[in-house]
Amino acid sequence: MIETWNKYKKIFNVIALLIAWAGLYSVMPAIGEKGINPSYTTEAVIALVLAAGFVVYILPLLVSGADSFRIFITSPIFRRRWGKFKTLKRGYYAFLLIIALFVLSLFAEFFINGNAIMVKYQGSYYFTLFRFISARTFGMRGYGNPNYRMMKDVFSVRNKERAERIKAGNASEEDLKYEQWGDDWVWLPIYPYSPLESLLDELPTRPPHPPTWLTGEWRKAYIGESLYQLPDSLPTPEEITEKFKRPDWVDLEPAALYLEMAHAGMLKLKPEVREPGTFQHILGTDDRGRDVFARMVYGFRTSLSFSLVVTFCCYLIGITIGALLGYYGGLFDIIMQRFVEIWSAMPFLYTVMIFAAIMIPNFWMLVVILVMFKWMGMTYYIRAEFLREKSRDYVSAARAIGCTDGAIIFRHILPNSLTPVISFAPFAVVADIGALVSLDFLGFGLPAPTPSWGELLGQGLANLTKPWLILSPTLAMFLTLLLVSFIGEAIREAFDPKQYSRLR
Amino acid sequence: MYSYFIRRFLLMIPTFIGITFLCFTVTRFVPGGPVEQAVLRYQQAMANTSEGGGGTSDSAMEQGQISEEMMQQLKAIYGFDKPFYIAYLHWLWRVLHFDLGTSDTYSRPVWDLIKEKFPISIIFGLTGFTLSYLICIPLGVWKAVKHGSAFDTGSSVMVFIAYSIPGWTAGVLLLMLLGGNAFLDIVPSGGKESGYITEKSKLSMFLQQGALAVDLPAEIRSQYPKLRDNQQISANHPAFAHVPSEKRFQLKTGGHADLNFVGRLLDSMWHMILPVFCYVLGMFASKTVLMKNSLMENLGQDYVRTAFAKGLSERTVIFKHALRNSLIPIATGLGHMLSIILAGSYLIEKVFNINGFGLLGYESLIARDYPVTLGILVIGSMLKLFGNIMSDVLYCIIDPRIRFS
Numbered sequence: 001m002i003e004t005w006n007k008y009k010k011i012f013n014v015i016a017l018l019i020a021w022a023g024l025y026s027v028m029p030a031i032g033e034k035g036i037n038p039s040y041t042t043e044a045v046i047a048l049v050l051a052a053g054f055v056v057y058i059l060p061l062l063v064s065g066a067d068s069f070r071i072f073i074t075s076p077i078f079r080r081r082w083g084k085f086k087t088l089k090r091g092y093y094a095f096l097l098i099i100a101l102f103v104l105s106l107f108a109e110f111f112i113n114g115n116a117i118m119v120k121y122q123g124s125y126y127f128t129l130f131r132f133i134s135a136r137t138f139g140m141r142g143y144g145n146p147n148y149r150m151m152k153d154v155f156s157v158r159n160k161e162r163a164e165r166i167k168a169g170n171a172s173e174e175d176l177k178y179e180q181w182g183d184d185w186v187w188l189p190i191y192p193y194s195p196l197e198s199l200l201d202e203l204p205t206r207p208p209h210p211p212t213w214l215t216g217e218w219r220k221a222y223i224g225e226s227l228y229q230l231p232d233s234l235p236t237p238e239e240i241t242e243k244f245k246r247p248d249w250v251d252l253e254p255a256a257l258y259l260e261m262a263h264a265g266m267l268k269l270k271p272e273v274r275e276p277g278t279f280q281h282i283l284g285t286d287d288r289g290r291d292v293f294a295r296m297v298y299g300f301r302t303s304l305s306f307s308l309v310v311t312f313c314c315y316l317i318g319i320t321i322g323a324l325l326g327y328y329g330g331l332f333d334i335i336m337q338r339f340v341e342i343w344s345a346m347p348f349l350y351t352v353m354i355f356a357a358i359m360i361p362n363f364w365m366l367v368v369i370l371v372m373f374k375w376m377g378m379t380y381y382i383r384a385e386f387l388r389e390k391s392r393d394y395v396s397a398a399r400a401i402g403c404t405d406g407a408i409i410f411r412h413i414l415p416n417s418l419t420p421v422i423s424f425a426p427f428a429v430v431a432d433i434g435a436l437v438s439l440d441f442l443g444f445g446l447p448a449p450t451p452s453w454g455e456l457l458g459q460g461l462a463n464l465t466k467p468w469l470i471l472s473p474t475l476a477m478f479l480t481l482l483l484v485s486f487i488g489e490a491i492r493e494a495f496d497p498k499q500y501s502r503l504r
Numbered sequence: 505m506y507s508y509f510i511r512r513f514l515l516m517i518p519t520f521i522g523i524t525f526l527c528f529t530v531t532r533f534v535p536g537g538p539v540e541q542a543v544l545r546y547q548q549a550m551a552n553t554s555e556g557g558g559g560t561s562d563s564a565m566e567q568g569q570i571s572e573e574m575m576q577q578l579k580a581i582y583g584f585d586k587p588f589y590i591a592y593l594h595w596l597w598r599v600l601h602f603d604l605g606t607s608d609t610y611s612r613p614v615w616d617l618i619k620e621k622f623p624i625s626i627i628f629g630l631t632g633f634t635l636s637y638l639i640c641i642p643l644g645v646w647k648a649v650k651h652g653s654a655f656d657t658g659s660s661v662m663v664f665i666a667y668s669i670p671g672w673t674a675g676v677l678l679l680m681l682l683g684g685n686a687f688l689d690i691v692p693s694g695g696k697e698s699g700y701i702t703e704k705s706k707l708s709m710f711l712q713q714g715a716l717a718v719d720l721p722a723e724i725r726s727q728y729p730k731l732r733d734n735q736q737i738s739a740n741h742p743a744f745a746h747v748p749s750e751k752r753f754q755l756k757t758g759g760h761a762d763l764n765f766v767g768r769l770l771d772s773m774w775h776m777i778l779p780v781f782c783y784v785l786g787m788f789a790s791k792t793v794l795m796k797n798s799l800m801e802n803l804g805q806d807y808v809r810t811a812f813a814k815g816l817s818e819r820t821v822i823f824k825h826a827l828r829n830s831l832i833p834i835a836t837g838l839g840h841m842l843s844i845i846l847a848g849s850y851l852i853e854k855v856f857n858i859n860g861f862g863l864l865g866y867e868s869l870i871a872r873d874y875p876v877t878l879g880i881l882v883i884g885s886m887l888k889l890f891g892n893i894m895s896d897v898l899y900c901i902i903d904p905r906i907r908f909s
Contacts, residue, residue: 342519345892347884349847350865354527354877357869358534434670438851441672442866461676461855464685464693474669474677481668489664498801 002067013055020051027364061320064406068414075415084494091490094483098304105301112294114194116148116186121155123181149202152186159183193281193291195298195451200289204273207289208459208466212280219262228267230258284468287459292468295451296476302452304480306367307432313371314428315421318378319414325379326386327409333383344376349438356444363446370435377428378421385417423495426488430481437477453477505900505907512896516889523885524599524878525592531874532588538608538872539584543570582608599882605875609868614879617864622883624696625853625860629845631776632783636791639784641834644795649822651800663789671786672851678778679855692775694857697760697768707774710767712739714755715747738762779856786848791834798830832903839895843888 005012024047072078086092109129110117119126121138128148135146140154162178165171193199203209205225210217222228234254241247249260261267269275283292321340325333355361355369389395390413398412439445440454441461453473460470531537547570570578579585586594598605604614647656680686683693692698701707717731724746731737737744740761755762760771802808803826811821837844849862857863861880868876899906 338515341515342522345519345885345889346523347843347847347881347888349850350881350884351523351527353850353865353869354881355530358530358536358872430667438670438672441851442854444869457673457676460680464680464683467680467686470676470680474673477673478665478669482664485664485667498797 001070002063005063005067013059016059017051017055020054021047024050062316064410065316065319065414068410069418071411071415072418081494085490088490088493091486091488091493094486095490098480098483098487101300102304105297105304108297108301109189111189112191112193112195112297113189114148114192114197115145116151116188116192118187119148119151120182120185122177122184147202148186148188149192152188155184155186191294193294195290195294196449197291198289199281199285199291202274203276203285203289204269207285208287208463208469209276209281209285209289210466211282211284211468212276213278213282214284215265216263218275219265222269222273223259223262227270227273228258228262229270230267283472284466286456286469287463292456292472295456296453296472298451299453299456299473300476300480302363302446302450303433303436303477304429306363306436307429309367310370310374310432311425311428313367314375315378315425317371317375319382319421321375322379322382323386323409323414326383327390327405327413329387340376340379343373346373348373349435352435352439353442353444356439360447363450366436366439366446370432374432378424381420381424382417385420386413389413389416419495423488423492426484426491430484430488433477433481433484437473509893509896512893516893519889520882520885521596524596524882527881528592528595528878529588531878532584532591536872537584538582538874539575539578541872542578542582543575546570595878604879604882607868607876608873609871609876610873614875617876618861618879618883621859621861621864624858625845625849625862626842628696628776628779628852628858628860629783629849630841632780632848633787633841633845635780636784636787637834640788640791641795641831644792645799645822645827647792647796648799648803651796659792663792666785667789669785670851671782671784671848672855674785675778675782675852675855678781682778691778694855696772696775696858696860698771698775699759701758701760701763701771703756707763707767707771708756708758710763710770711755711758712762712764713752714738714758714762715744715752719747719751721746736762739764779852779858782852782855783845783848787844791837794837795830795834798833799826802826802830832899835902836895836899839893839898840888840891843884843891846884846887 025044073082104111109115113129115130116128119128119133119138126133126137132145135142135144135151138146138151140146140151162171162175162183165175166179199209200207204227205218205221210221212218234257235244237250240249240257244261244264244266246260246264249257252260258267281291281293283296286292286295321336325336352369352373355372356366359365359369361369395408395412398408403412436445436452437454437457440452441458442454443458445454446452453476456469456473460466460473463469576585583591583594595605602615604618606612607614607617610617643659647659650656678691679693682688682691684690685693698705698707701711714736716733717725717728717735717737718733720728720731720737720743724743725731728743736755736758737747738755738758738761760768763771799822803822805826808821808826811825812818816825846861849860850866851862852858853860853862854866861883864876865880865884867873868880
């Protein structure tokens with residue numbers, strides 16, 4: 001791996017420079033909007049300088065680090081421990097399940113999305129999943145993003161009407177063209193609702209809407225907004241006892257009687273009310289009428305990617321600094337240790353809250369803020385590992401045959417000191433998910449429309465009578481954290497086994 | 505040894521300066537600070553008055569524009585007229601004299617606000633903290649003694665569950681389930697005491713005698729101008745003693761202050777159940793596992809073998825020899841008690857709407873009330889720094905083998 005890299009170093013560096021430049025430049029306008037950064041040229045130059053710095057100073061570190069990680073995971077001792085991990089069924093299956101769910105959630109757009117995957121209209125095919133196509137293109141009203149669910153219904157009605165016209169022999173010119181084109185169709189994802197899409201126009205009652213299979217809750221909402229068609233006259237006592245077979249309803253006031261009848265499903269909704277299907281919104285909608293299930297799935301993706309990125313960055317910084325401290329020691333070690341000590345004395349949650357509240361961060365800024373106050377944890381372990389490994393014979397041997405410091409660090413010591421990294425990672429992921437959910441709950445997390453569990457919990461706290469707003473995020477978070485901690489437990493047992501011996 | 509602690513104390517100074525300087529600078533350089541907000545409020549007020557038809561002659565005033573002079577005055581009010589490092593030094597100087605400034609939203613000294621809210625958080629947090637020790641230590645010990653048994657496995661399930669559900673999340677869930685909102689109604693839905701006790705409530709049996717404010721003698725009445733004529737006062741009110749005995753009556757309804765001592769205690773305890781449960785849940789998993797592992801480790805040591813070999817009973821070996829040593833890591837955690845409590849309070853107090861330190865910090869951030877924010881940061885970081893030293897001191901006291909250098 002490292003040999004391939006060295007062989008094509010120049011090409012790879014240029015590619016990395018371009019990617020980093022483009023990436024940094026695309027992040028920059030976010031700063032520019034706030035008036036710190038005046039012009040695009042300046043932005044491009046700053047991005048180029050930063051990208052060059054990245055390629056010269058950080059990229060070699062990353063590549064060598066990745067190579068040490070490769071040495072670490074291909075070593076026989078890792079293989080043996082991994083074999084042990086595989087035998088711990090609970091942790092191993094939790095690991096497979098989380099990986100599968102995460103990979104699946106990366107493709108969530110294909111399963112849970114208000115945009116259609118593909119549309120056939122007048123003989124042409126449109127791939128609509130990631131593209132904005134005006135509603136007008138498909139012969140619908142308006143210039144915005146079309147409502148593909150409605151379009152599917154409209155298309156099927158039009159198709160049917162056209163078939164009838166052709167059958168009756170009074171086909172128009174367009175109808176004849178359709179003979180060649182074939183029928184129009186819309187290919188919707190399995191769960192055709194987006195996490196950001198407000199469904200206020202499509203659902204009859206006010207949000208938050210209950211899960212659609214909770215018929216009783218819906219009926220309550222229908223009564224609350226008088227969407228029922230009341231009969232012309234009150235049912236007579238005889239009708240109630242004989243037709244409805246509910247003698248206990250006879251003495252009820254009219255309002256209470258209608259309530260009971262609505263609950264029993266005996267009343268009809270007004271004709272203009274469109275009732276949702278039983279499994280249309282399986283977890284209901286939130287207080288802005290957005291589908292909760294879609295938000296949960298996208299929230300899972302956001303939480304997990306966020307925590308993985310934060311853990312990765314924290315470990316990158318922690319390992320680098322810990323390795324430098326442990327390997328070089330001396331004055332640098334003393335000063336830096338004091339600094340780490342000072343930095344860890346910050347009240348973590350409140351400092352992060354201050355930064356997040358004042359800066360109103362996006363995803364990457366929030367990552368930076370969290371990493372800024374969390375990277376210290378790993379330095380202690382790596383520093384201790386380096387201090388221990390440095391005095392081993394194989395390091396002296398490596399030095400005797402003339403290895404450089406870089407080679408000793410990356411090829412010899414680092415692969416031997418990565419065990420704590422592996423065994424702490426799952427618990428760090430749990431902590432990061434918790435931190436993100438807490439920040440989102442307090443309203444200092446990801447910006448407003450981003451689907452997130454914490455934001456949903458915050459809504460739940462404001463609507464305590466709507467259990468689906470609380471149960472869904474709590475359960476989702478509980479199950480995710482449980483799976484991750486199963487993994488953590490199994491990894492700890494496989495990688496850091498403590499054999500407790502007892503006399504009796 | 506002493507030099508170690510002196511060094512630690514000296515190290516507190518740069519730490520404190522570093523933390524506060526960082527946060528002070530952030531509050532300075534990010535838009536949307538108090539000056540901008542004041543300008544916005546002023547402009548909105550001006551827009552409202554001009555809509556109301558008040559024909560002001562000054563066109564600049566009408567548009568809600570702010571003159572340079574006014575801007576300077578505003579900046580001076582909020583202390584933004586000086587460069588940030590000078591302002592920081594001024595702020596630091598005042599902090600050293602225990603003056604944390606005046607809150608922008610409450611118009612009260614920050615120090616008074618904190619003194620008022622801090623005990624509330626401490627009562628909730630300390631109860632939770634103590635309870636968690638009382639539960640986790642015996643549980644951890646029992647799990648270690650019965651390692652591998654059905655009890656150990658069963659309680660491990662509980663530990664996993666507690667680890668996977670953050671305390672405050674469980675709080676939201678329980679508030680929904682038990683707080684009388686969607687399912688059961690057995691605990692109050694937040695706050696630290698009942699606002700209004702109806703006749704139906706069981707607490708009404710603890711209501712005291714009371715009287716109407718109108719029955720107070722006139723000269724006493726004038727001392728309490730805030731009382732309305734038909735307002736009830738209870739026996740806890742200082743003016744109650746002056747009410748003639750024939751005018752007194754048994755209260756039927758009332759608030760927390762109208763209860764007698766037992767009633768107030770019960771009411772407060774009733775409100776503490778869920779928040780305290782959340783604090784305990786937050787600390788449960790880590791503490792139980794720490795206790796168990798620590799005892800397990802000690803039980804494998806040679807001195808335990810020796811103790812067994814010389815014929816001591818299992819009870820003596822575990823409780824007199826091993827347990828004492830394995831309590832060391834648990835006991836040092838006591839040093840961090842206050843900072844752990846405060847970290848939990850930001851979320852738990854928000855969930856249960858308890859008007860304490862955490863909620864004050866949260867609301868000051870929402871309102872961009874920087875003096876309060878920085879004041880809370882000062883107290884929080886001081887407690888954390890002292891906590892670090894405290895746990896080292898505890899370590900030394902408990903474990904004489906430890907020598908810091």
